[in-house]
Ligand SMILES: Nc1ncnc2c1ncn2[C@@H]1O[C@H](COP(=O)(O)OP(=O)(O)O)[C@@H](O)[C@H]1O
């Protein structure tokens with residue numbers, strides 16, 4: 117937008133801005149994006165508000181002019197108007213003054229409400245759109261983003277946009293209109309005096325604005341930075357409270373917190389100092405100009421008019437001073453808005469960026485719903501890497517028959533998780549195809565693909581809510597019996613029933629009120645509830661206690677029957693009974709067969725087996 121490149125003081129901050137903001141979109145693009153929300157989704161609301169704003173600005177100009185008429189024509193006895201005429205004028209003008217006051221009050225009430233309504237509506241819409249967009253992004257996107265930053269974008273940055281909408285844009289428009297309106301009134305009333313006033317007031321005003329902007333920006337940036345430090349420090353010490361207590365680090369934490377908190381206080385005080393000096397300066401200029409108007413009025417009265425010094429009436433002088441003192445508030449507001457604008461544009465840009473980030477996994481426009489599958493899975497010449505030129509899989513092939521239980525073993529980082537990630541199309545493969553019952557997974561809708569797949573990961577993730585809600589999760593209209601059956605099939609029913617509220621027990625944030633093993637049993641039940649044809653267990657028993665592992669092992673036969681399953685496990689005892697075991701190394705299958713086959717072969721699997729067997733003999737449990 118022009119404002120940044122125009123104006124002599126704008127160029128100085130440009131470099132600074134660039135440092136803070138990597139350019140994703142031009143200000144114009146951002147403005148268009150916001151305007152689209154404003155005028156597409158809330159058009160009538162926006163137009164009504166604009167009309168009210170305009171009307172309010174015009175009305176604000178009326179009062180001084182009316183007062184001038186009253187003073188010059190009613191109070192002034194030298195005039196040749198009759199008593200009747202003067203009385204009528206007085207009555208009419210006072211009534212107009214009163215009506216203007218009433219209408220102005222009413223307008224400003226509606227204006228404020230409407231402004232905020234637009235602001236909050238827009239933010240709600242933007243936030244919903246952002247959230248919806250986030251849900252569509254692939255895991256690759258989330259790999260590159262910190263969750264804290266994402267959360268801040270959807271909450272804080274969206275709030276900033278509201279500030280811009282309700283507090284910023286339209287109020288600035290009001291200020292801008294007022295400024296123009298006042299200038300016109302002044303010029304029309306007495307252009308000579310008006311120009312003198314501009315000459316005396318505008319240069320110092322610009323100077324003050326310029327310094328204010330620079331100092332305020334710096335001060336604000338510092339306050340933002342220090343409060344971010346306070347938050348980060350706080351959040352780290354709260355989430356790490358157990359660790360810091362056990363290492364008795366509380367004292368140092370308090371000290372550190374004190375330091376960042378103190379820095380924040382100092383930054384805030386600096387910002388206060390900037391304001392404290394700026395406002396009085398503006399007031400000073402305003403008063404000086406008022407003084408000048410009276411001086412000018414007196415001078416021209418005493419020495420008479422000239423071409424560049426046109427005399428004023430008393431009414432004009434009073435109206436003039438009123439306009440002049442209303443002249444500076446809009447300037448001050450606009451100056452401050454510049455700051456808000458800078459910081460909100462940065463926020464807007466982050467939200468815009470988030471809303472326009474593309475996912476590498478995109479559903480085709482003609483994607484169809486994957487029909488009920490039997491569970492035949494085929495990986496064909498898969499090439500994949502998380503980062504370019506760092507392949508994890510190259511020409512990977514694997515075919516699994518319906519109902520087959522495949523165990524995948526191999527060292528950490530060999531690509532086991534990657535294989536199942538690709539099956540769920542959480543990442544996009546670079547080359548090759550994955551077929552499920554001859555349907556290419558890239559041709560079907562993601563929903564229909566995932567709904568036939570049950571996945572249990574190493575770290576069970578529960579959401580706050582009850583146990584039943586966590587088992588049902590995404591399913592609709594699930595009879596309670598089904599929940600119980602699912603829980604029972606993974607041997608979770610028993611412990612759930614023992615809880616005080618059974619299935620209605622609240623699990624707490626992330627399931628914090630349950631043990632790790634209990635959480636894992638619940639996530640097993642969740643994966644099983646929709647009766648998926650494909651089951652993926654990625655280190656599902658690796659971090660649970662031996663007792664839970666036993667429960668799961670006992671349930672495993674039932675879990676796997678009739679499903680194509682992929683079981684990734686470190687502990688070979690878990691995978692011994694799989695129909696087929698594949699050993700992965702560096703993204704390739706180096707051995708495959710049943711437990712017996714592989715042991716007889718005395719290869720890699722045998723080596724791993726020996727290793728764990730020895731470990732167990734020594735009393736440790738392998739991993
Ligand atoms: N999200 C990711 N981003 C970048 N690299 C990854 C990501 N996940 C895994 N990798 C890398 O891919 C390789 C295979 O990882 P993975 O399939 O998780 O191994 P495994 O499950 O066998 O331990 C490793 O080298 C790992 O560093």
Ligand SMILES: [Mg+2]
Nearest residue numbers: 532533534654
């Ligand atoms: Mg893994």
